[in-house]
Amino acid sequence: MSPAGAVLTAARPPYFRVLGLLQVEGDEPVPITARRQQVVLVLLLLNSNRVVSLESLFEAIWGSAPPATARAQVQICVSALRRALLRCGLGERIQVRGGGYAIEVDQGELDLHRYEDLVVRGRSELAAKRPAAARAAFREALALWRGEPLDGIDSGVVRAHQVRISERRVEVLEDCVQAELQLGLHNEVVGEISAMVTEHPLRERLVGQLMTALYRCGRRAEALAVYRVVRQRFVDELGLEPGPSVNQLHQDILTGSLTGHGDAERPEPAMPWSSAGVPVPRMLPARVPYFTGHAELLAALQRRLVGDHGPHTELVTVLTGRGGVGKSTVANEIANTLAAEFPDGQLYARMAVGEEQAGNVSNILKQFLCALGFSASEVPAAMEDRAARYRSAIAGRRVLTVIDDVVDEAQVRPLIPGTPTCRLVMTTRARTAALLGTAVFELDVLGTGDGVELLAAMIGRQRVRAEPREAGELVGLCGGLPLALEGAAARLVARPHRTIGDLVALLRDERHRLDQLNGQGVDVRATLLRGYRTAPPVARALFARLGMLEPGGFGAWVAARLMELDAASATDALESLVDARLVDVESGTGGSTRYRLHELARIFARERLFAEFPSQDDADAGRRTFGTWPRREDEARSATGHGG
CATH class of the missing domain: 3.40.50.300 (P-loop containing nucleotide triphosphate hydrolases)
Incomplete structure (x- = not known):
């Protein structure tokens, strides 16, 4: 066993248990019976070592209508929990951080963490084709369950976590059965799989595992009967046929082409589906917790x-x-x-x-x-x-x-x-x-309403409700770009003592706006720079000169005048910038097409403009260009016949 495995299987039970009734036990059991204390502790444990905002706690306890005294009531709950944990020898676990609370939990102290670590180990062993080691890890993980997770806690937010945790347990049971079928333990597990299929009749992986186990136990007729019952349920309840893997398995059993039907034949049958010893990859990144809209x-x-x-x-x-x-x-x-x-x-x-x-x-x-x-x-x-x-x-x-x-x-x-x-x-x-x-x-940028909703999800609705006008202006200064809003939100979360208005005042200065939107892994300038580098040289030069323009739409003739190009070459350069996502098509077709720079792209273009004029003489030339722009615009309109 690896050193990591030794830690996972430490003899002492976890201090905090959520895989069943909520239990806390240090030197002695800690009775947590008050509903609000239960909800607060559970939410902190499910987000161990991470900050849980007051708004999240309010929602978990009271839903969408917290009382005016919500903050004080949560503080009372936290104080009571702190005293209880201290009395049983678990120390100062709950800390105030930013705009919320966090509970400090080490490895192995929460049964859910221990369970998840064992599951990761089991799946790794399964992928490495070591079914015996995988089975041992899965069974040790499943033994930590003492019933329905967080049973009896009255909270809609907690119930959502209950459903998620329970769903993952079924997946682990399926993985464990997969390892056991690979080991030839079909006789030992057929009863357990049968009970699981009764509880989850529409899970096709389980159905296939039961059919496989029955067939390998010499119970071919029962395996076919399982298929008939499940198929009828699919048709009656969903109006669908079972998936191709179950149908193929049914055909293999009918024709007798499914191998591994006796105790002596231990290898898993070769089938094009996961219960036959083929790992089921779960490679998706975790969901973004503040996802909104769309x-x-x-x-x-x-x-x-x-x-x-x-x-x-x-x-x-x-x-x-x-x-x-x-x-x-x-x-x-x-x-x-x-x-x-x-x-x-x-x-x-x-x-x-x-x-x-x-x-x-x-x-x-x-x-x-x-x-x-x-x-x-x-x-x-x-x-x-x-x-x-x-x-x-x-x-x-x-x-x-x-x-x-x-x-x-x-x-x-x-x-x-x-x-x-x-x-x-x-x-x-x-x-x-x-x-x-x-x-x-x-996908396009967010409107003001959706942008404010996203901001509220990231920094808390209470802060947005306190400054609705400033929140709307912040969305506008970010050009409705979710990445920029994420950068702004990161600054606000890191500085809970600063208001939205404080950040808005800083962002109004275009010279430093992109700097203010960077941090915490967000870099709006780098995102724009990546598109800039994909454009051809003439298009990059044009983009920098577009930084001379004030906000608003413009025609291709403007690009021609800026670069002293013919109309076709100017249009080609503009379309290269459109392809690089640095310029947007505002309206029109053909020669009447109008273009526009996104708010942040315009600021970035102005940065590139002054990067193109590093010397004092060139800087003066740039300023002269800005100063004569209205006259040059009128001349260009007259020369090209564009009166408006």
């Missing part, structure tokens, strides 16, 4: 991703938009929402910036094949061979793949699935048309 877009994405599975299904969904608009967040949100619709796995990768494209995709294919159960030695060397094996590995299964930050569609062509049961979601800044087999969704 309801219509999410509904449209859901229809695309779980709709028709026919031969002409759109297998690729593209989310496109400017840098920082939230493409990755939306992709991850919809993928996590629909994870249950893709029970054979969810794969995720981010394209490395600047890496050679073919090598990048080849490395991702290797990563995916290993996650799907292939050893490194089984992964082909050539990218074409890797792509072929990848398509074969997911053929007939229900797998969702998410590829983030793609340069263009050609880059991910080797990752496109070959069967309609799988889906690929990709995010890209590139402007792309809807091609055959592809659905394209464009």
Whole structure:
């Protein structure tokens, strides 16, 4: 056993237990019976070592209508909990941090943490094809459960956590059964699987595991009967047929082509689905806790991703938009929402910036094949061979793949699935048309209402309600860009003593606005710079000169005048900036097309402008250009026949 494993299996029980009735025990048991204290402690434990805002505690205790005395009541609850933990020898655990509270919990002190660590170890052993070690870890994890998690605590927020934790327990049970079937323990587990299918009759992985176990126990007729009952339930309740993996398993049992039917044959049967010893990858990043809005877009994405599975299904969904608009967040949100619709796995990768494209995709294919159960030695060397094996590995299964930050569609062509049961979601800044087999969704910046809602989710509704006008102005100064709002929110959270108005006053100074929006992993300038570097030299030079303009739309003739180019060359340069997501098309077509710079792109262009004039003489030339701009604009309009 590894040293980490030794820590996980330490003899003393956890001090804090949530996998059943809430229990706290140090030198002696700590009775936590008051409802508000239970809710506060549970929310702190579920977010161990992280700050839980007062607004989150208010919502968990009172819902959307906290009383005027909510803050004082929470302080009383926290004080009582502190005294109780001190009395039983657990020390000063609850700390005031920023605008909320945090409880300090070390490794192994919370049963949920110990459970999750064991599950990670079990899945790692399963992926490494060590089913005995995987089974031991899974069974040790499941033994920590003492009933329904957080049973009896009356809170809508806590109930949402209960559902999430319970759902993950079923997945772990499925993983454990998978390891046990690989070990040939079908006789030992068939009763447990049968009870699980009774409780969860629509979980296809469980159904397949029960059919497999029954068949391998020599109970072929019962295995077929399970399929008939489950199929009828699917048709009656959902109006759907079971998935292809269960149907294929049914056919294998009917024809007798399923191997491993006796006690002597221990290897798991070769089947194109996860209960047959194939790992189920769960590679999606964690959801963003402050996700808001996009309801219509999410509904449209859901229809695309779980709709028709026919031969002409759109297998690729593209989310496109400017840098920082939230493409990755939306992709991850919809993928996590629909994870249950893709029970054979969810794969995720981010394209490395600047890496050679073919090598990048080849490395991702290797990563995916290993996650799907292939050893490194089984992964082909050539990218074409890797792509072929990848398509074969997911053929007939229900797998969702998410590829983030793609340069263009050609880059991910080797990752496109070959069967309609799988889906690929990709995010890209590139402007792309809807091609055959592809659905394209464009994300735009947020309006004031949605921007304020996002800000409230990040910094707390109470602060936004206290300064609604300033919150709206902050959204405008960020140009409605979610990434910029995230940077602003990070500053406000880090400085709870500062008001929204204080930050707004700083952001009004355009010279330092991009600096004020940086920090905590957010860099708006770097996002703009990435697009700038992809543009051709003449387009970059034009972009810098567009920093001379005041906010508002402009025509291609403006670009021609700024760069002393003919109309066609100026339009080409502008369209390159449109492709780089530095310039937006405002309205019109052909020669009447109007363009506009996003608020933050305009500020960045002005930075590039002065970077283009480093010497004093050049700076003077730049100032002269600014000073004569109104006259030059009038001349250009007259020369080109544009009167307005």
